[in-house]
Amino acid sequence: MLIQPYHLYVERVDPDRNMARFYTLAIEPTLFGTPRLLRRWGRIGTLGRTMVHDFEREEEAVALFLDLLRERRARGYRVKSVEPLTRG
Template identity: 40%
Template structure:
């Protein structure tokens, strides 16, 4: 699930496990800003709730790609951490 290039189209993942009360969403969007920097916006929270958002800016695309890969590795470990995996929404 680790990309070779930045996913400039938004990625939306959801994790649902009613037995455990898990209803989570996670969204990632990478884009270039007006100054040529790469911004990575991550939003997460409970499905249906406002949730939280974090925006990070990177001077080089390879730095942003390393950050995105680390985030996706963390999502891949969800079955171990929360008892259910994320699927593409």
């Protein structure tokens, strides 16, 4: 059973290079209760590609999650900011 949920969505957009990429990471339990890291990436607006990593312990999944996050941040990926809803 996972102690805490892990979900992340980051984007890298550079109009000068015609670049619009996304990358998602999520740690979820399998049907057997073991942790699974789901990675999805591709061009924004597409389904992209998916890779799944299965682990015996949550700590291993979290370590890979954080390593991948560091790699993406170093390549310029940023968390997408969301504008708050306003009533008018």
